[in-house]
Amino acid sequence: MMRLYRLPQGEFWRRKTKELKTMKTLMNTIYPKFALFAFAWFAFSPGLPAATPIDTTLYTRYHTDPAQTIVDWNVCGSLPGSSGCYGSGTLGPFGKVGALMEGEPKTDRRANTVTRAIYVLEIASGPNQNEVVLYVYTKVDTITTDTDTVTITLSQTISLPLVGGISNGPNQTSMAANKQFLFIGTSQSPVAVEVNKRTFSVTQFSAGSPPINISSITANDYGYATLSFGSFNTSDTAFIVVGPDGSTVEDGDGSQFVLNTDQAIKVTAAHAGIQRPAHGGIPDLPRVRPFRSPHDQEERVLAAPAAAPIDGTLYTRYNVDPDHTNIGWNVCGSLPGSTGCYGSGSLGPFGKVGAMLEGEPKTDRHANTVTRAIYVLDPASGPNQNEVVLYVYTKVDTITTDSDTVTVTLSQTISLPLVGDPLSSGALPFMAANTQFLFLGTDQSPQAVELDKRTFSITQLGGFTPPINVFAILANQYGYATLSFGNFRGGGNKAFIVAGPDGSDEEEGDETQFMLDTVMGLLLRP
Incomplete structure (x- = not known):
């Protein structure tokens, strides 16, 4: 039987004070260790935002x-x-x-x-x-x-x-990557290779009979890669889409490419999604295979985002016509209740498609939508085909368990203070981005521009004396960009600017410099 005793009031408070002091000592000892444990758990526990x-x-x-x-x-x-x-x-x-x-x-x-x-x-x-x-x-x-x-x-x-x-x-090289694999080819090779980053095992991919040489390899931020075979002026072209786990998820005729959010895909006569003339419009290519989410990859990353993107098992592939005036797009992949291609359409016409880039995806989980921009740089706009215009499209995917309803609408048309050129000149456009800004230029322009993605305000970068034309614009995954002026290999004056994630000028110098990305390899001109 439990017995209760009443203590004198003075004795009660004496004992209570002693207990409180003991508790304070324990908290002073335990709390810092608990706080350190909590910090470590929150910093490194999967399913929480990354530090x-x-x-x-x-x-x-x-x-x-x-x-x-x-x-x-x-x-x-x-x-x-x-x-x-x-x-x-x-x-x-x-x-x-x-x-x-x-x-x-x-x-x-x-x-x-x-x-x-x-x-x-x-x-x-x-x-x-x-x-x-x-x-x-x-x-x-x-x-x-x-x-x-x-x-x-x-x-x-x-x-x-x-x-x-x-x-x-x-002999033009192609290289792209996701978290598990590198995808590599050369324009004189009838095969592309997939290299496992952990084991360094090599798998070969080929297309066509007889096999067709590789023309370009591109990858997007979700881990999908396109291997394109054959350039636009050949009789045969083909493509393979490889998923985040390294397996083939789609193949077909025509040349296709995917876009990432850091480094623009430059569209040239021999590379990056030139669809052969025999295929007018957008090809219907239903050979899509089920595949795993990119978040099921072997190589786990600590402190990964809590939820996979709701469009993480979908990809958008693009192609352009032989004249580079129209862009076709297809959204394909798999959802919990279906597999295949869910939407297609076209963008244009343009004077000439020079470079393309996607914006960061924004997910609304209540509406089940994913919204992103598509940026198309046209360096041959206007009546004389010498104006440079950026077209900003808004792409919205509305996703259910078995369908994706896709809309793409033109939202902005922005004339840029850059020098374009007629089609015969072969002027090269450049475009890279971070989460806040686009960096754009052409090799006919002595200045590059920085474009705010939200306000579309323009800041000019460069303007060296004597003038030096833009030669390359490249960005890394942390949001830094290098703007290089002057040919990497040729003589003459050279310069570079490093722009930071907030758009500010971080560094300048008198050489040509470049950044490296984790998705698209920097291809040096042969």
Whole structure:
């Protein structure tokens, strides 16, 4: 039987005070440890928003020598206690660099390190300079409040079953990636290869009988890649869509491409989705296979977003007509209750489609919609085909368990203060983006422009004395962009500007520099 005793009032408060002091001591001991545990759990637990990367205020810019045998690198930016450049070095020598790209960063917050791969594709390797070799470097940034110690070491050398060399004419490389795989080809190869980033196993893809040479490889942010075979002026073209898990999800006739949100796809005579003349309009290609969500991939990332995108198992592929005046689009993939293609249409006509890019997707889970922009850069607009115009389309996917209703409408037409040129000149347009801004230019313009995605206000960048035309615009996944002026390999004056995620001028110099992306490889001109 429990007995209750009444204590004298003074004795009660004496004991109560002692208990409170004991509790305070325990809380002082336990709370900091609990808080540390809670921080670690919230920072690293899957299903919660990711913490800001510890190297997000740093960027790596690259440079090649005129012969494309050496790659120089510099790590610059700012840290809480300092700003400037923190490391530099050289990769190579190579026979000839054809393409470069970076891998996904992996952060260890206990060691304060960020590790990523750098992939260098050499297209003129071996004694006869006709072999294709992939070099995989491991880059480690060890970061403190005011320093970044950078090491880059060669970790893999992989010979690829592709046709290399440049003795038989230009040999354009293609390279793109998702979290698990690299997709690589050359324009003299009748096969493309898929390289597993973890095991480095190689799988070959081909299309046509006899096989058709690769013309372009593109990838989107959800992990889908298109392998296009044959250029527009040949009798046969074909494409393969590969899913995030590396399997074929669709194939068909015609040449197709997908878009990402950082680096524009430039449309040229031989690359990036040229549909053969024999196929007018948009091909009906129902050979779509079921596939896994891109969030079912083997390579898990800590602190991943809680929910997969509701359109994560869908992709939009594009094609252009031989004159580059019209764009066809198809939305395909799978949903819980169906598989196939869900919508198609066309954009245009344009003077000439020069470059295309998608905007960041915005999801409304109440309405089951995903909204994104499609940016089309026309460098041959106007009566004299010498004006540069940006067309902004709004694409809305309304998704159910077994259907996707797609609408694409023109929302903005923006004349840009850039120099275009008639079709015969071969003027090259450039476009890259971060979440806030588009960066655009042409190789006929001594200035580039920065366009605010929300207000559509325009800021001009460049204007060097003497004038130097834009040569390349490239962006990385953290929102930094390099605007390079002057030919990478030619003589004459050169310059570069690094623009930050907020659109501000971060750095300027007197060389040509470029950034690397994790989705689309930087293709160096042969």
